[in-house]
Amino acid sequence: MRIGIGNDHAGVDMKKDITAYLEAKGHEVVNFGTDSYESYPYPVAGYQVGKAVASGEVDCGVLICGTGIGISLAANKVHGVRAAVCSEPYSARLSKQHNNANIIAFGARVIGPDMAKMIVDEWLNAEHMGGRHQQRVDMIMEIDETQNLNY
Numbered sequence: 001m002r003i004g005i006g007n008d009h010a011g012v013d014m015k016k017d018i019t020a021y022l023e024a025k026g027h028e029v030v031n032f033g034t035d036s037y038e039s040y041p042y043p044v045a046g047y048q049v050g051k052a053v054a055s056g057e058v059d060c061g062v063l064i065c066g067t068g069i070g071i072s073l074a075a076n077k078v079h080g081v082r083a084a085v086c087s088e089p090y091s092a093r094l095s096k097q098h099n100n101a102n103i104i105a106f107g108a109r110v111i112g113p114d115m116a117k118m119i120v121d122e123w124l125n126a127e128h129m130g131g132r133h134q135q136r137v138d139m140i141m142e143i144d145e146t147q148n149l150n151y
């Protein structure tokens with residue numbers, strides 16, 4: 001897969017670790033955000049990876065900031081993005097199976113590198129279950145596209 005990865009200053013080390021992990025598994029990783037510890041605004045990286053996912057430049061995305069929250073909030077403002085913040089593998093798996101999350105986010109100040117790898121694995125290996133879950137994802141996207149929900 002072609003995976004976009006982006007981060008702020010809090011996520012530099014974890015990004016390097018996750019990038020090497022994904023590349024060792026044969027994925028192509030496209031780098032966004034910052035490679036410096038200097039303060040860097042997380043909305044920039046969230047936007048960059050969100051755009052890359054929504055446009056099809058990459059198949060999916062990984063976002064890392066201190067908590068995973070700010071960077072996912074920014075990415076979720078891009079039309080077509082469904083970014084999920086996860087701190088453990090169960091939610092990561094369900095974020096794909098039920099919500100078809102196209103970006104996974106986590107906090108470098110919240111979880112360690114081994115947990116981050118488990119989260120990424122669960123999410124990448126899971127498949128969206130479709131059916132009633134697709135109907136709900138369609139409703140999310142209706143809100144995204146129209147700022148309205150006919151229900």
Ligand code: RB5
Pocket residue numbers: 008010042065066067068069070071
């Ligand atoms: C940066 O200090 C921090 O606010 C950021 O990494 C993130 O946790 C925001 O949600």
